[in-house]
Amino acid sequence: MDTNRKTTLRNAPKPKTASYKYSFRLNEEQNIRFNELLCKAGLEHNRSRFIVKRIFGEEFVVVRRDPSKTQFVTRLNDFYFLMKETCE
Known part of the structure; x- marks a missing residue:
């Protein structure tokens, strides 16, 4: 039995990229303001992306669905389409 596996796109090793993690604390007042900013930006579920964009001044677009x-x-x-069908 051959124990050597063929390398395919699915099981190919992914290149490692540097990743750094930071943490910070907020008081009650800052936390309320932070949550308000998250809600206004529409990014309640992606806090880390919101923080990175705010720190580096990247533009983010808020799309609101009505x-x-x-x-x-x-x-x-x-x-x-109804009018188009009747005119033809």
Whole structure:
């Protein structure tokens, strides 16, 4: 039995990159402000990415989804295709 495995893309060793970890503490007032900033940015679930972008001044875009606008666009598209079918 051959114990040597073929190296494929799935089991190929991944290149190691340097990774550094930092921690900090916030008081109650700072924590409230931090959570407000997270909510405004829409990044409640990715705190580390938010912190890195804020530290290095990288731009981040907040995309807010409004369900009422989605429904409006859907109905508008339906109306458009209905009108298109009747005109043909």
